[in-house]
Amino acid sequence: MYNISKIALAVGLSAGLATTASAAEIDWRMATPWSGGPWLERDAQMFADRVAELTNGKIAIEVYPGGTLGSALRVTNTVKSGVAQVSHNYINYDYGTDPTTALLAGHSSGLTPEEFMLWMYEGGGADLYEEYRLEVFDVVAFPCAILGTEIFLHSNKPVRTLEDFQGLRLRTSGAWAEIASRLGASTVVMAGSDIYSALERGVIDAAEWGSPEMNRPTGFQEVAQYVITPGVHQSGGFLECQVNSDTWEELSENDQSMLRLAGKLSVFDTWLASSYADLEAYQELVDGPNEIVELDQSFIDAIYEETTKWEDEYAAENEWFARVLESQRSFKNGMNSWSEYRLPIGVMGR
Known part of the structure; x- marks a missing residue:
């Protein structure tokens, strides 16, 4: 599932570099729990932009703040019902349904962001993630942003x-x-x-x-x-992107691969952005009162x-x-x- 070939990667990135004036063939609404801040304005929008690039403008995603398409803490239900075709979400909001979500969101297990990325993409974690979400919650989901180590x-x-x-x-x-x-x-x-x-x-x-x-x-x-x-x-964790399962099945295999690739690239880009931003923010605490x-x-x-x-x-x-x-x-x-x-x-x- 996550063994994306070098050819597919090259094709996707080439498509992303191309610009097109044509209107999108597919328009999606993205539900989120976020009212603002980096997770909405940077991370969710980053995934939407990546999808547009990698599908050469075929799929356009409009990002909505938390609460505008349904309950901010029930984004999975919003996607499952089809009110939104896609989401940017925190899997741990479904902890009350199944505690397995904590392992996939990040908990006191000692996995750092870097270790989490290695486990997801080289240790089979991403395949488990997608299989679990589909079987238990009937949505297609994959990582699309990394979470840095929190303040205790x-x-x-x-x-x-x-x-x-x-x-x-x-x-x-x-x-x-x-x-x-x-x-x-x-x-x-x-x-x-x-x-x-x-x-x-x-x-x-x-x-x-x-x-x-x-x-x-x-x-x-x-x-x-x-x-x-x-x-x-x-000590580390992930945010996810979910797609309505019926909507997912309507996509071509290539478009499905490009969505997963958009998630993977967004994980890397959010790791860069958030890690660097954390350095400055923490130094302010050190230098402050x-x-x-x-x-x-x-x-x-x-x-x-x-x-x-x-x-x-x-x-x-x-x-x-x-x-x-x-x-x-x-x-x-x-x-x-x-x-x-x-x-x-x-x-x-x-």
């Missing part, structure tokens, strides 16, 4: 140890809400738009949201003194230990969860020798 917490309290985490009133969601509760936090699920005021008024002690780039415009750093790192709860707090290794170890228990429990009762987990664990085992011959990113040389 914007917090009104310093958090370094497992003891500091006990009773912490924490805004979070998905798998981490379960795991953090098991580690002793008092978790609260709330919309992103409510986090700033909740931190400011002391309704919650801390919140996790996204990477430095994604957190910068939220202003969390203005109402929470402490910035807690590293983001081991979400906030205090950067680093988690103790003993707490990190406890997180991974509890995550493994959580994974094993779901794998025992969910066939798809077990299948994806086994693939990821096998991949991670194969990465053990990486640090023996590859230099770490961001460490200054001698």
Whole structure:
């Protein structure tokens, strides 16, 4: 499925470089959960532009902000029903239907963005992703943007140890809400738009949201003194693009290949853009009035230990969860020798 030949790649890129004045033959609406920001204005639009280029203008996609084509948190239903032909989405919004989504979205598993990309495109992850989405949710889906490592917490309290985490009133969601509760936090699920005021008024002690780039415009750093790192709860992940299954079947095999290729190219481009933007955004935190707090290794170890228990429990009762987990664990085992011959990113040389 993802063994795109060099010939197909060359043909697609050649088509993308060509310009055409002809009107699109196929017009699609893209549903998203995003009200604004980089995920809407950069990442979703990037995929739409890639599709237009790779299909030589045949397929045109109009991107819609969250809530305009249906519920912002039920984008999968919007695509499945045909209200939108395509989406730009976060698979973890379907966590309540099946926890396997957490493994594919990114959780406290230790997969970095770079490792996630290797697993997806060389370790069989993308094929599993597409097969899973079609079988369980009846939509065709594939990765189309990478998520950087998140800030662990914007917090009104310093958090370094497992003891500091006990009773912490924490805004979070998905798998981490379960795991953090098991580690002793008092978790609260709330919309992103409510986090700033909740931190400011002391309704919650801390919140996790996204990477430095994604957190910068939220202003969390203005109402929470402490910035807690590293983001081991979400060390990497993906956003997806979904296509209505009936709409997908109407496409030629070449157009289907070009859509997958548009997703793959968008993953690479978003990795470049978001990684670079995160550097600047994080440096602003370092240079600003906030205090950067680093988690103790003993707490990190406890997180991974509890995550493994959580994974094993779901794998025992969910066939798809077990299948994806086994693939990821096998991949991670194969990465053990990486640090023996590859230099770490961001460490200054001698």
